[in-house]
Amino acid sequence: MFSLAWQSIRNRRGAFAAAFVAVFFGSALITASGVLLESGLRAGMPPQRYATAPVVVTAIQSVPTPDGLSQRFGERVPLRAGLTEEIARVPGVQAAIGDVSVDVALRHGGGTVPLSAHGWSSTKLGPATVDSGRAPAAADEVVLDGGAAAQAGLRVGDHTELEIGAVATTYRVVGTTAPGQAAAFLTDEQARVLSGRPDQVDAVAVLADPGTDADALADRVQQAVPEVTTAVGDDRAEAEFLDVGAARQFLVVMSTAFGGTMLMIVLLVVASTLGLAIQQRRREFALLRAVAATPRQVYRLIATESLVLAAVASVLGAVPGIGLSLLLRDALAGYGAVPAEFRFAIGGLPVLASVLLCLLGALGAGLIAGRRAARISPAAALGEAAVEPPRLGRVRLISGWVLAALGATTGIGLPMVLSGNTAVAGAASSALLLVIAVALLGPRLLTATAGLLEKLGVLRSTAGYLAGANTRARSRRLGSAATPLIMGVALASVQVFTATTTNAAAQDQAVNGIRADHVIVADGGIAPSVVDSVRQLPGVDSATPVARTSVLVTHQELGEPATNSYPAQGVTPDRLGDVLDLDPRQGDLSALTGETVALSELAADSFGVEIGSPLSMRLGDGTPHTAEVVAIYGNGLGFGDVTLPNDVVLAHTGSRLNDELLLATAPGTDPAALREALPPGLRLTDRASFTAAQNTEATAQSAVNLLLNLLLLGFIAIAVVNILVLATAARVREFALLRLIGAKPRQVRSMMRGEAAVVVVAAVVLGSLAALPPLIGVSLSLTASPLPTVPPLVYLGIVGAAAAFGWGSIAIPARIALRPAPVAAMRVSG
Template identity: 30%
Template sequence: MLRAMLRDLRAHAGRIAMTLVAIVLGVTFVVATWVLSDSTAASLTSGDTRSSVDVVARGTTPEPVLDEEDLSRLAALPSVTGATGVLAARAALVGANGKIVAGSQDRAGTGWDRTGRFVLAGGRAPTASDEVALSSSTAARAHLRVGDRATVFLVDGREVHAKVVGLFDYRTLGVETVPSVAFAQPTARSLLGTAYDRIELRGTGLVPEVRAAVGPRVEVRTGAQLATEARDDASAAAESTRESLLVFAAVALLVGMFVIANTFTMLVTQRVRQFALLRAVGATRRQVRRAVLLEAGALGFVGATVGVALGIGLGLLGMSAFAPSDEPVTYDVSPTAILIGYAVGIGVTAVAAYGSARRAAAVPPVAALRTDATPPRRSGVIRTAAGTILLAGGALTVVWIAGPDLDTTERVLCVGGGVLAWLGVLLLAPVFATAVLTPLARVLARRGGPVTRMATRNAVRDPRRTAATSSALLVGLALVCAFATLGETIVSISGAAVRDMVPEEATILRSASGQDPLGTDVLDRVRGTPGVTEVAADRYAIVPIEHGGGTSTSSISAVEPRGFTHLLTPKITAGSPDLRRGVVMDANQAAMMGVALGDDITVTFPDETRVTQRITGLINTVEGQPLIYVDVARAPTAFRDKGVTSVYALGPDPTAVRRALDRAFVTRPDVLVTNREEVIATESADFELLLSTMYAMFGAAIVIAVFGVVNTLALSVTERTRELGILRAIGASRPLIRRTIRLESVVICAYGGVLGIAVGVLFGAVMQHAMLGNPLLDIEIPTDVIAIALAGMLCVGVLSALWPARRAARTEVLTAITTD
């Protein structure tokens, strides 16, 4: 029996071609994700590392705390055979184009030493005060070679000019920033400071001695421990990448399941007599069900085989495309990735086909005597009832919770209610199809032509099939529109938050790299610029916050109280903006932490200094902006002196202030002089790039859905061969048949598209309310995305029908009307 069914499957390979494509695409996404994440982990841990270091002593805070006295004391320990202090400080290299070289500037500068961490790739080590060596990758990005002159900006704004005498590759020790600039050691001490980032020691049995010598302010780690930390960090980074991408793969597989389930439903319907004959000759229900599932498994195996091969290729290609061109790449295709691909391909196909297998097993033997036999189908009452309960329950949950100042539990429940409502819509899709398309068919029956009438009636006569086909499109489009709504709302709120906080006339100075602080010298120079009368600077950090409900992580900004109230314009919703009295906090963040005006919170700064202050003011801001503002005078000295995130300047003549600051920093490519609207535009562009990436990821699901439409129409044409033959016999032309199939496809796609857009926008409203605390319906409608989606659905409807319509139009009349 199984051989007969597999033989029938091979004989009608065209029926399952599009289903095979859906399986292949889903498996490809999963395997590519696995290969990409495994290769990322392998690349992060495959670099040239050092094993000659026995023990490392380093501070417990990000700032260097070890000095020459510590180095001498540790070098004098009996078991120590070698000790070297390693310098690390902020340095910004200027490329040949006059701009700062992309990359982190923190700890980018160091001193050349004999630890073995430098491997010369060209030239020699720096020895004189006007010489420097560059990492090979940084030199390539800067377009600098040995013999060129290089300019380096230090944390205090000093400008260093040096000759490039060498290029080096770097051997890492655990998790550390790879330096890009190395000076001679004496020069580095004069330029970068005398505090050591760490001290590397060689010897045996050093850990107890070193710990006793340095005390609790310094942590002592072995080289093996640091190597393990590096591997763990690489694995965690790869796992994070994998989890993020698997979300998109899961969406693609979910859409694929709709396509597979719909295909097997139609295949079972078309083979009722075959199943009845099998039952008549002695096959049991279990045997028929198992045969259909094995048929699905065979299809899944073929799709998984192709998908695994394509996934490996796509993963390796993606690793090559996204990895830095100047960094070595290690490719890793693990057996796990291959096994996961096969498990997903076979498992998803079998699960999607299970309902059809049950219906095939329920076909009675007597159905073999009928020419119009169909498999038994449930009435759909249970599905409709479940969908109604989920939709009503989810919607009521969202409406009940909706309100300002949601706590964490309420936010989770709000999103959960949105998900339940979404599932309810999917279950009720046949009901919606009937409710929407039936009146449309009646209207078109009176006003439309024969093509329009037949197309709409074909779409509505089997609402389950229409719903199953359009649901795949619904899921993909709903996700795109949901994140588009969320993104547009975030961009709008973020821009409004900046406009509320910063006056339009202010000139803003930021780091040109966009990720490193400016030196405090920038603040001093701004204050001394003619025409500047008000200056404010913020120092941004993400730190742990202790409160009555526990500990949370939040963003803070340390600001001068006068600048906060006289230059910046915070919109206080409760309390006072005076930072001398206490901290000012975002109301939404306060609700999440379970704190209110008058409560105390404890801020732990990066150097582990703990400062407890009272909440004396509440404002409305948004994620991405500082959520807590503190008086800079209450921050530890190390935090104040490390640098500033942004500087704001204002004067009687804003235009003159901008020109004066442009002139003051014309020779400082590390400083970006800008204004409020330019800052908003830059932040919006960065966020929209992220959204575009997400749209591309969800695009795989939409592509699968398109193949599902093609497959459904093709199988529908096969199923309606007799009907099409009769239409041809009574005078329907081939162009009319083609137009009918095309319009039917457009109706199905338009229905799925409109429903998907509606669900997506509403779910986006729920997400932004839960994440941002914004009023539920106070959203930005992504009109451009919606317009593109609608136009795309119409195009998809037309293109999806090209092959099925052509096939339907070529139906031979005599052959068709004699078909059962």
């Protein structure tokens, strides 16, 4: 059977080329998605400062979730400084170094030099030796990097200022180190004071006795101090850089969410392509059945052909898939989703998974498509070979209409009975149900489109009549060819316009909700003590600090517990309405003090709480916190779902600094005079800077989502061209017969333009209709309006792309198919 299948593939390269291309590019996408997942589970980057420490100890930085994954805290979870001594007593530990890292600015002249401040004991981790002077011994002494000292014109014995949050502290330079580290070294105690956590450290770096195995030492430390977690190898970088762990979690979430959708689309496209290729061989299968081939033998032939083709295409496609994953890594680093030094894990598992999935998908698609050819009786086989079966199977029709009804009901109806993130997710996921329904009902929908165009008079000409008749007679073949184009329009509309609807709502809320006359920012943040100083400046009516973080909340989602991260901000309630309009709907924002919280309507609905209800959460550094809900507001997209008292947020962030100060000034206040009166290190900006900062993370997330969806839409575009070219090129004999009975080439081309019009109109209309329920549902959930934000030019771009792909993929192959003389074409095709 293998030999027969191989000969069949070799002798029908054109028929199998389209299926090969679909599997090839599908394998590339699946492999790339698998590399993303594997990288999220075990990739990373090498440690830098902790490179000489075989074991690094940190607090547990995440919380397990019911789905078996974990959610990371938004801030670093610190360790008790006293744990350093406990770890030092573990057998095999040569030294345990409690390390902190604080971003500071070295003031000089009219500028600053950014540095990272550490305790002096951390110099044991690297070659930070004193070039001149001595180590710091008092709280007001500092050792500077030689390059930074030279840039600032400082020498040993000089006094300088280190600035944190626009607050400067004077130090005496007692030494310098070799240039290149961009660091400042203080006493261990002063470094912890500077961090805002005098009794805590970021991590404990463990130096081992000679000959001690790192893994064994990590196990002993874990047993001695069970409240911590240990890291060895490249995992030490996750202890050093929090964004490494966040990047890994992001890759896991992104690859699983995107990978599921992508896998379904790839399998649908492969099934459509293989189905079309098998439909075009009805004459061959009819002949096999007529000469006594059994259904089992036909099934075995189709299965073997599918497996051979998929095996070759998937293996070859895995190679560019690995290259695609590396390009994705660079793109994600450019968007800030992963660190620039983050290295992907390239292993054999994604390739193996891709090959197996492509094999199973191709096998299933081939057997389903060949079911009629294998089961039909020999006598009926030759009769059906010339004409397609007139009707779709009952199971296929019922399944398609049920999925269509379910998708439309879920998309629009779910936000009407549910609320919160469950409604948003349900509405968005309805697009997949509708796409599957389109794949099942494609021939019927295409026939209906042709009938509608005939009634409207679009297909009134002779060529148009032939185009309509061809569409009805070959609805299965043309439906299989048009399905990817319809799917492309639907998915492109849902993905793009969901993003535009969300971004537009967030932008409107942020722009309309910011009432501050001015915004004050500083490099690295603003210390709480600065706020009172600013409030005393002439012309300042009120100054409201804003600190951003994220919190974890566990709540019921479709009857199951779910733990998710939510953006949060910390503000002071005094005169908050002067600078910020959160659009309060219930409760009182002035009560936002102590153990209280305000929530967006979307968050409150998701959590199932109301005014007066307690809400349990984990703050940025993982600290459990229970607060009473005192207000519910509408502008959650623009300002975050959770609003807490400013002091609560600051106490559980790594920097202990505010992000901005929102100012309300008296009428007639001169901005230039106010700018001059600001303490050193502060900058006066406008409202746009605050709005931009609010939307930075959301914009990056939207950019990443758009990038991934462009890849998927690119695959669909390739599939559209691929399958339409196959369907058109296979009609050489039909075109030749039309010419032999008197049709001119231009009349055949006109007929094909009519068919192209049917396909394009069906793709645009049906794809747009399939996109409407999820878009309406998402808009209802987020904005309470049924009208999504659909930029006309973007929609016209989608329509134009569909027309170009559909029209070009039919018209160009038709011209090529008309080149041979009719008699020669009949002889070759027959």
